[in-house]
Amino acid sequence: MNSKIPGPNTICTHIGEVEDQQFKGAISPLFMSSSYAYEDVEVKRYPRYFNTPNQEALCKKIAMLEKSEAALIFGSGMAAVSTAMLAFLHKGDHVVLPQTLYGGTYNFVVEEFHKFGIEYSFAEGFSEADFSEKIRDNTKVLFVETPSNPLMRITDLEMISKLAKQHDLVTMIDNTFASPVNQTPADFGIDIMIHSATKYMGGHSDICAGTVAASEEHIKKIWNLAKNLGGSLSDYTVWLLERSMKTMVLRVKAQNKNAKKMAKWLENHALVENVYYPGLKNHADYPLAKKQMSGYTGMLSFEINEALNVGKFLKALKLIKPSMSLAGVESTILSPAKTSHGLLSPEARKEQGISDGLLRFSVGIEETEDLIADLEGAFEAVSNKNLV
Structure with a gap:
């Protein structure tokens, strides 16, 4: 394959495959082990560290689809949302989110953030002024969701990116409703893309998973927390998700x-x-x-x-x-x-x-x-x- 970035169908079909070196099968083999050697190996693998063969391979597919450097796979969309936010928000920090937010994310914010000393504000509309007026000196993250759930409102991603850069903020998007097929937020300068992979990535109502895609730097920060929270995904479900994404x-x-x-x-x-x-x-x-x-x-x-x-x-x-x-x-x-x-x-x-x-x-x-x-x-x- 040449240096040209392949199209989305090609990415979904071929990128992030695990090579079957033993039998030369046409699909990725499944490695179910929860215990790997640690002596004389290049990578000390452990499922909770998000680095088993199937996990690593699928992350490459997701990262390329989202036009980012790296990705992580989680046990659910909310595991992805919560881990990403908590990786960048600490005691005394503040986050701005849209009022028209998925109920699970909304409930996570209002029920849990006060326990961590994290402050939050909800933008009442979708304009630059609606978001800008909520930004404080201690704001660290702008979180958006577009299209919104369930009223399908659209947030201007280019505007959000420019506003965040003016205030040195990290931008996050729940990109679930669009999927990478319909929208690639990285094109508009968004830092971190989050999905409930249960939805369009899985696509068959039989998988529960979440993903985060971002730069190597941001993914490392999220991984540092993720390995402690333990929200990794079983390799069998990882394998099913990779299978499903081929037709996404x-x-x-x-x-x-x-x-x-x-x-x-x-x-x-x-x-x-x-x-x-x-x-x-x-x-x-x-x-x-x-x-x-x-x-x-x-x-x-x-x-x-x-x-x-x-x-x-x-x-x-x-x-x-x-x-x-x-x-x-x-x-x-x-x-x-x-x-x-x-x-x-x-x-x-x-x-x-x-x-x-x-x-x-x-x-x-x-x-x-x-x-x-x-x-x-x-x-x-x-x-x-x-x-x-």
């Missing part, structure tokens, strides 16, 4: 296409009040999404008519699964008020614009005609009982 670009592009079709159909439905998808031209952040994303993701949210019973609507679905998590090849749907943002108070959900009628729709790779038929059937089932 194909899957995500198919989901992008389907999601845009579903968003257009939903916005024209009489029983849908609002649709939140950055690929729609009437979305508040469409110009920005078009500028910094190569695809608009397979995620969208919509609000159904307030006269409809959300629980009955979900139960009426036959194909789309009412299910936790997202980004699998199968379409899933959930009520953020009861699941992803259930840990937030009703007041906090209201501040974020999350109504009881909001549904988050993770569009899979099925034929859109079948998805439309399933949604229409659910609308008919509940509208006959709720609307006169």
Whole structure:
């Protein structure tokens, strides 16, 4: 292979493979050992140190996809988020985050940071002024999430990077909803990219994992804490994740296409009040999404008519699964008020614009005609009982 950086499909298929030197198999062999020799070896391997053969190989794939120097793999997305933040935040430090934050991250911040003496502020909007006014003398990190969960708001990454550099801050992004297929934040100067690899990287609803990609310097700092917290991933799951990522670009592009079709159909439905998808031209952040994303993701949210019973609507679905998590090849749907943002108070959900009628729709790779038929059937089932 020449010095040219390979394309994303090639990276997903070939970079970060473990060579099968014994049998010359076409895929990476799996090394399950939890105990390795320490004498007369170049690397003293230990699973909790994130340096087993399968761990090291997959980190190369993730780093190249995110256009960074290095990466680490964790046992969950929240293990990646918490370890990355705590590596750069200490007693007396301050972090600025968006108010429209994934519920798990929000709960981690408000429930745990006071125990460490870490201060935090939530930006109330998405403009430079919204973030800038929250920065203090002791601020160390700017953390963003774009597209946001579940309302799909877009944050200007170039603006965040420039603002952080003005104040000598470290920038972190939860890039889960976009995936590296649709967005590479390093192109805009973001320092640290975080994913719940449970989602688009895994893509089959059978893996729980997280990743962090950054410079060698930043990864070393995160690793120094990670080895003590013990959030490493089993090698079997690492192997499954590497297997799954080979088809990530194909899957995500198919989901992008389907999601845009579903968003257009939903916005024209009489029983849908609002649709939140950055690929729609009437979305508040469409110009920005078009500028910094190569695809608009397979995620969208919509609000159904307030006269409809959300629980009955979900139960009426036959194909789309009412299910936790997202980004699998199968379409899933959930009520953020009861699941992803259930840990937030009703007041906090209201501040974020999350109504009881909001549904988050993770569009899979099925034929859109079948998805439309399933949604229409659910609308008919509940509208006959709720609307006169």
